[in-house]
Amino acid sequence: TLETPTISVGAEVTSGKVVNATCEVSYSCPSDPLHITWNHNGTRSNEKSNILTFTPSREDHNKNLSCSVSFKGKTVTGYTMLKVK
Structure with missing residues (x-):
């Protein structure tokens, strides 16, 4: 089964400063990549x-x-609410 992804955006999100958000999902099947x-x-x-x-x-x-995250016709979505300073 495909688990719901989690999104991490770091400790602080500040208006006007670049942020790297990461979508994390438990998955291991290199021959069938996720979308x-x-x-x-x-x-x-x-x-x-x-x-x-x-x-x-x-x-x-x-x-x-x-x-x-889509895999073999199934899609799961993770959400996070942005707290911008």
């Missing part, structure tokens, strides 16, 4: 890796950041 999709402020990102780099703004405060 990762990020969604930030309702906008799907073209970033396909498990790390999304973005610059948050004050408008991002209390907004969801999500990453969806």
